[in-house]
Amino acid sequence: MNEVTVFIMGKGYRVPAGLTIMKAMEYAGYRLTRGCGCRGGYCGACATVYRLKGDYRLYADLACQTPVQDGMYIAQLPFTPAERPPYVLDELKPEGATLLALFPELARCVACNTCTKACPQKLEVMDAVQASLRGDIRQVAELTFDCVSCGLCTMRCPAEISHHHVWQLARRLNGAYLTPRAEHVQARVAEIAAGKFNGELDRLVRMTRDELVAAYKARQIEA
Amino acid sequence: MGTYPKEMQESIERVEATRPARLAAQPARLTLPEQEALLQGFHPDHRAEGKRKLRVGPSWGDPVPHELADLLEAYPLLDPGAVDVTKPDCDVDVLVVGGGGAGTVAALWAHRSGIPAERILIATKLRHGDSNSIMAQGGIQAADKPHDSPAIHYLDVLGGGHFTNDPRLVRALVEDAPEIIRWHEDLGVMYDKAPDGTMSTIHGGGTSRKRMHSAKDYTGLEILRVLRDEARSRGIPVLEFSPAVELLTDAHNQVVGAVLWNLETSEYTVVKAKATVLATGGWGRLHIQGFPTTNHYGATADGLVLAYRAGAKLRDLDAVQYHPTGAAYPDQLVGLLITEKVRGLDAQPLNRLGELFVHPLEPRDVESAAFIRECAPPEKGGRGLGVTTPTGMIGVWLDTPMVDMIHGKGTFQRALSSIYRMYVRFDIDPTKEPILVYPTLHYQNGGVVIDEHGWTGIAGLYAAGEVEGGVHGKNRLMGNSLLDYNVFGRRAGIAAAGWAKKAAPASPTLAHVERYVGELKAAGVPPTRRAPLLLPEYRGERALARMVDLL
Numbered sequence: 210m211n212e213v214t215v216f217i218m219g220k221g222y223r224v225p226a227g228l229t230i231m232k233a234m235e236y237a238g239y240r241l242t243r244g245c246g247c248r249g250g251y252c253g254a255c256a257t258v259y260r261l262k263g264d265y266r267l268y269a270d271l272a273c274q275t276p277v278q279d280g281m282y283i284a285q286l287p288f289t290p291a292e293r294p295p296y297v298l299d300e301l302k303p304e305g306a307t308l309l310a311l312f313p314e315l316a317r318c319v320a321c322n323t324c325t326k327a328c329p330q331k332l333e334v335m336d337a338v339q340a341s342l343r344g345d346i347r348q349v350a351e352l353t354f355d356c357v358s359c360g361l362c363t364m365r366c367p368a369e370i371s372h373h374h375v376w377q378l379a380r381r382l383n384g385a386y387l388t389p390r391a392e393h394v395q396a397r398v399a400e401i402a403a404g405k406f407n408g409e410l411d412r413l414v415r416m417t418r419d420e421l422v423a424a425y426k427a428r429q430i431e432a
Numbered sequence: 433m434g435t436y437p438k439e440m441q442e443s444i445e446r447v448e449a450t451r452p453a454r455l456a457a458q459p460a461r462l463t464l465p466e467q468e469a470l471l472q473g474f475h476p477d478h479r480a481e482g483k484r485k486l487r488v489g490p491s492w493g494d495p496v497p498h499e500l501a502d503l504l505e506a507y508p509l510l511d512p513g514a515v516d517v518t519k520p521d522c523d524v525d526v527l528v529v530g531g532g533g534a535g536t537v538a539a540l541w542a543h544r545s546g547i548p549a550e551r552i553l554i555a556t557k558l559r560h561g562d563s564n565s566i567m568a569q570g571g572i573q574a575a576d577k578p579h580d581s582p583a584i585h586y587l588d589v590l591g592g593g594h595f596t597n598d599p600r601l602v603r604a605l606v607e608d609a610p611e612i613i614r615w616h617e618d619l620g621v622m623y624d625k626a627p628d629g630t631m632s633t634i635h636g637g638g639t640s641r642k643r644m645h646s647a648k649d650y651t652g653l654e655i656l657r658v659l660r661d662e663a664r665s666r667g668i669p670v671l672e673f674s675p676a677v678e679l680l681t682d683a684h685n686q687v688v689g690a691v692l693w694n695l696e697t698s699e700y701t702v703v704k705a706k707a708t709v710l711a712t713g714g715w716g717r718l719h720i721q722g723f724p725t726t727n728h729y730g731a732t733a734d735g736l737v738l739a740y741r742a743g744a745k746l747r748d749l750d751a752v753q754y755h756p757t758g759a760a761y762p763d764q765l766v767g768l769l770i771t772e773k774v775r776g777l778d779a780q781p782l783n784r785l786g787e788l789f790v791h792p793l794e795p796r797d798v799e800s801a802a803f804i805r806e807c808a809p810p811e812k813g814g815r816g817l818g819v820t821t822p823t824g825m826i827g828v829w830l831d832t833p834m835v836d837m838i839h840g841k842g843t844f845q846r847a848l849s850s851i852y853r854m855y856v857r858f859d860i861d862p863t864k865e866p867i868l869v870y871p872t873l874h875y876q877n878g879g880v881v882i883d884e885h886g887w888t889g890i891a892g893l894y895a896a897g898e899v900e901g902g903v904h905g906k907n908r909l910m911g912n913s914l915l916d917y918n919v920f921g922r923r924a925g926i927a928a929a930g931w932a933k934k935a936a937p938a939s940p941t942l943a944h945v946e947r948y949v950g951e952l953k954a955a956g957v958p959p960t961r962r963a964p965l966l967l968p969e970y971r972g973e974r975a976l977a978r979m980v981d982l983l
Contacts, residue, residue, distance in 0.1 A: 225976065227763055227764065228764075228975065228976075229764055232970070232975045232976075233975075235970040235971055235972075235974070235975040236971075236972065236973075236975035236976065238971050238972060239971070240967065240969075240970075240971055241729075241967075242558070242673060242695045242696065242967070243673075243696075245558075245729050246558055246559065246562040246566075246728065246729055247562065247563075247564075247566060247567045247728045247729070248728070248729055249567055249726065249768050249769065250850070250853075250854060251566050251567045251650070251652070251653050251850070252559075252561065252562050252566050252567070252653075252728070254558065254559060254562055274854075274857060276764055293664060295665070295667075296665060297665045297666075298619065298620060298662070298665065330853065331853070350622065354622065354647075354648065354650070354654075355648075355650060355849055355850070355853070357653070358657065377657060377658075377661050378661075380620065380622055380654075380658075381619065381620030381658060381661065382620065383620070383622060384617070384619075384620035384621050384622040384623075384658070385617070385618060385619065385620035386620075388622065388625060388629065389625070389627075389628055389629030390617055390629050391576070391613070391617065391623075391625065391629045391630055391631045392629060392630075393576055393577055393578060393630065393631070394574075394576045394610055394613050394614050394617065394631065395614065396578075397575070397576040397577075397610040398576075398610045398611050398614050401582065401607055401610060401611070406581055406582045406583055406607070409581070409583040410582060410583055410586065410603055410606075410607070413583055413586050413587070413599075413603075414599045414600070414603055418595050421587070421590055421591075421595055422464070422595065424587055425587050425590065425591040425595075426464065428584070428587060428588075428591075428640040429640065430461075430640045431579070431635070431640060431641045431642055
């Protein structure tokens with residue numbers, strides 16, 4: 210088996226090449242509680258920073274998605290404290306000033322782009338900060354849709370912005386207020402409340418297995 | 433990009449050669465008898481050696497996978513001498529065990545039903561939101577288009593479950609579905625829509641109408657993070673890294689809370705509650721029959737263990753859902769979910785020769801059985817037409833370039849951005865090359881028996897989401913798990929709030945656990961076996977196991 214040496218919080222271990230950082234830590238004997246969640250790149254629990262041999266940069270990525278390299282120095286971030294101001298969506302207006310009023314630290318952005326470089330999802334994080342400052346809620350929502358709230362941008366941000374909370378609010382404002390409602394959903398809810406399907410459902414619930422099988426086979430499948 | 437090894441590359445050339453003909457033709461569906469024959473022959477549930485009958489508890493005699501039987505027939509983790517349950521650390525009206533989708537929805541609706549936020553507690557094993565709910569990619573079903581109806585949805589669910597579902601639960605599922613979508617819109621979930629607000633909906637396996645609503649291929653993430661944010665807005669308390677290790681009961685056999693275990697400080701917390709909602713999710717991390725899994729790190733069937741000891745009945749746990757399309761190459765991705773939406777957008781499964789061997793959208797169990805038959809060697813009755821990787825994995829192609837060819841350039845990256853991102857990290861461009869897939873352990877079809885209000889039949893105990901059973905019978909369709917946790921999370925939250933307003937719990941005890949230990953001893957269960965599991969064990973060589981033990 211091909212092996213590489215990695216340093217987990219400063220301590221060296223030989224692990225098989227090709228493992229992800231997460232599996233390498235487990236191979237080395239760690240039983241993870243913090244720093245491990247969905248193991249598939251969706252939950253943002255496994256934010257990790259690392260350095261490579263002979264390279265001055267501090268890299269950031271998700272431990273479950275990143276293969277180890279020889280000489281890698283690894284430290285997991287168990288948690289990123291981030292400020293979320295109290296708000297209730299129904300009491301907010303989808304206006305440009307809303308984001309800045311709740312997250313005034315947005316104005317401290319110095320456009321250093323460190324957030325973008327830290328993003329494991331390769332999102333245009335700084336562009337989203339700038340869009341927030343301009344009050345362009347829809348653009349913030351679109352730019353940050355793939356955010357997994359790992360907190361790496363927040364940890365690296367010199368302006369101390371709590372990015373993922375800003376994005377969450379922008380997406381909710383966009384979804385609730387700036388996107389037209391589905392009228393067919395409202396109509397169907399009203400039909401159900403009026404009992405339009407009760408007779409048909411009552412009949413289905415009472416059917417024998419054979420009757421159900423026949424009805425199932427007779428379904429028309431939408432092309 | 434051409435990053436596949438040479439032998440795999442040769443097979444890709446065959447895939448490309450058959451593509452023009454496949455693009456021009458309509459694949460055929462299997463008849464019910466053909467489906468049945470495939471399941472009997474090749475679905476892992478039909479391997480008798482994978483299961484055994486339970487020897488203790490309320491579902492005595494029911495067959496379940498050995499991996500689950502070992503946890504149900506096991507002694508408590510909790511040391512009764514180490515904790516005084518008559519002195520609670522915390523007293524609430526509604527305790528929600530599990531902070532994924534079902535738990536968060538239950539807490540929100542208990543609150544809307546009049547329970548003050550500070551009288552609710554969500555206790556969860558990892559972080560609030562860490563769950564299978566957050567990983568769901570493809571979508572959520574709801575019959576809300578004019579040419580669809582809850583009755584048609586009902587038939588699809590029943591047929592997908594091979595007519596083994598509980599009709600009352602299916603009715604609740606399909607009748608509440610449009611209301612759930614409307615609630616999500618109120619909360620600000622960004623569903624995929626046309627500019628006029630009409631939902632973009634597609635087919636899922638086994639659906640007869642295009643009723644799959646999605647939010648790109650981050651549907652689960654988008655819904656869950658909105659629900660979690662709403663719970664934060666409402667000030668609902670959450671205790672993280674604190675799984676329940678036992679339920680509490682009183683002298684009247686009511687469930688009156690739970691004992692939590694702080695994973696970081698190794699301390700017990702005794703929570704007394706008037707009503708308890710079990711929302712602990714499923715069993716994927718038990719790696720049933722050695723399969724890799726798409727599931728979250730915490731999916732270890734804890735809730736089944738706790739509820740069973742308290743006297744809850746279980747059902748349909750002989751039926752394991754293997755998702756047809758788990759990644760099979762490269763090694764780092766093995767077992768991870770490739771959403772059914774890829775097939776919903778017309779990508780086809782192909783064998784080594786580039787032949788389409790099954791309709792892309794059969795119900796999941798049938799589709800998985802077809803993949804296994806295609807890969808199994810002829811001496812085991814299979815066709816031996818899988819593609820083998822350099823590390824000995826085997827799989828079939830999913831012809832992903834078809835998505836953009838049929839739906840227009842840019843569709844894949846827009847509609848399937850998480851899958852695209854996952855492969856590009858490993859220098860595979862799924863818009864140009866097919867990807868290799870094989871079935872992976874995905875869902876617990878069965879679970880704790882409930883009624884249409886999420887009530888388990890034990891006073892004070894409710895269940896919602898993957899931990900409960902009956903909604904999907906022996907096989908769940910795509911898009912009905914996100915719907916399930918919303919429908920039954922809501923119903924369980926409302927019912928729990930109603931019970932909490934009139935409940936009169938007596939002093940908490942572990943009497944039910946003592947009774948259960950008596951049964952275990954009488955059945956001769958080895959004393960070394962302990963449960964709940966809480967976390968899977970991957971230290972040392974086990975970190976590698978999921979990469980190599982597939983065949």
